[in-house]
Amino acid sequence: MTDQALRTEGLTKAFGGVVALDGAGVAFRHGQVNALIGPNGSGKTTFFNCVTGMIRADSGRTVYRGRDITRATPHAVAHAGIGRTFQLCRVFPRMSALDNVLAAVRPGGVLGRLRGARGRAEVDRARGWLTRLGIEHLVDVEARNMSWGQQKLLELAGVLMSDPETVLLDEPAGGVNPALLDRIGGLVRELNAEGRTFVIVEHNMDLVMSISDHIVVFDRGRPIAEGPPSVIRSDERVLGAYLGV
Numbered sequence: 642m643t644d645q646a647l648r649t650e651g652l653t654k655a656f657g658g659v660v661a662l663d664g665a666g667v668a669f670r671h672g673q674v675n676a677l678i679g680p681n682g683s684g685k686t687t688f689f690n691c692v693t694g695m696i697r698a699d700s701g702r703t704v705y706r707g708r709d710i711t712r713a714t715p716h717a718v719a720h721a722g723i724g725r726t727f728q729l730c731r732v733f734p735r736m737s738a739l740d741n742v743l744a745a746v747r748p749g750g751v752l753g754r755l756r757g758a759r760g761r762a763e764v765d766r767a768r769g770w771l772t773r774l775g776i777e778h779l780v781d782v783e784a785r786n787m788s789w790g791q792q793k794l795l796e797l798a799g800v801l802m803s804d805p806e807t808v809l810l811d812e813p814a815g816g817v818n819p820a821l822l823d824r825i826g827g828l829v830r831e832l833n834a835e836g837r838t839f840v841i842v843e844h845n846m847d848l849v850m851s852i853s854d855h856i857v858v859f860d861r862g863r864p865i866a867e868g869p870p871s872v873i874r875s876d877e878r879v880l881g882a883y884l885g886v
C-alpha cells in the first residue's frame with residue numbers, strides 16, 4: 642500500500658457564474674502514475690492551477706505529503722516538491738534549449754550573463770536532462786525553432802531541474818507526433834520507476850490507459866469515478882460523461 646502524495650478536500654472555484662471546481666475531493670498516491678481525465682471544461686486545469694497556487698480556490702483544502710499547501714504561493718508549492726508543465730507549454734522562444742533549462746531553475750537572469758552565472762555542475766545537470774529526454778542535439782537551438790513536441794520535452798527538462806518529487810503534466814500528448822508520444826509515455830514510466838509521482842491531465846486515452854496506475858475522472862468540477870484503467874474503461878458513468886456512448 643503506497644501512501645498519499647496529494648489530496649484535496651472540497652476544492653471549489655467559480656469564475657463569475659461558471660463553477661469550474663465544485664467541491665472536488667481527490668487523493669493521489671505517492672509513487673504512482675495518476676491520470677486526471679474528463680470532458681473539456683470539467684475543471685482539470687483549474688484543479689492544477691489551484692493545487693499549484695497559481696489561482697486561489699474559493700474554498701476547500703489542498704494537502705501535500707501531510708502538509709497544508711492551500712494558501713501556498715507557486716514558489717512554495719514548487720519548493721514543497723511539486724513541479725508542473727502547462728497545456729500551452731511555457732518556454733522562452735528566443736532562448737536556446739540549454740538556457741531554457743537553466744532559466745527554469747533560476748529565472749530572471751539577463752540572457753547574456755545566464756551561462757556565466759551558473760556553476761559547471763548546473764550546466765552538466767541541464768545537459769544531462771536534455772540527453773535523458775532525447776533532445777541533446779538541440780542544446781544550442783532556440784526553442785522557437787523546435788517542434789511542438791520537442792518544446793514540451795524541453796519544458797519537462799526545465800521542470801525536472803528542480804528535482805520534483807511529484808510532477809503534474811497538463812496534456813503532455815496534445816499536438817505531439819506519435820513517435821514523441823511513445824517517448825513521453827516511456828519517460829513517464831521510467832521516471833516513475835525512479836520514485837517520482839505523476840498526475841497527468843490528458844485526453845489521449847491510449848496513452849492514459851497504457852501508463853496510468855490510477856485514473857480519476859472529472860465531470861463538472863468534481864470526480865465521478867476513479868480506479869485502475871481496467872475499471873475506468875468499463876465504468877458506465879465514465880462512458881456516458883466522457884466517452885459519449
Ligand SMILES: Nc1ncnc2c1ncn2[C@@H]1O[C@H](COP(=O)(O)OP(=O)(O)OP(=O)(O)O)[C@@H](O)[C@H]1O
Pocket residue numbers: 656659660661679680681682683684685686687688728
Ligand atoms: N480564468 C478563467 N476565467 C473564466 N472562466 C474560466 C477560467 N478558467 C477556466 N474557466 C472555465 O472553467 C471551466 C473549467 O475549465 P478548465 O480549463 O479547468 O477545464 P479543463 O477540464 O481543463 O478543460 P480542457 O480539457 O478543455 O482543457 C470552463 O467552463 C472554463 O471555461
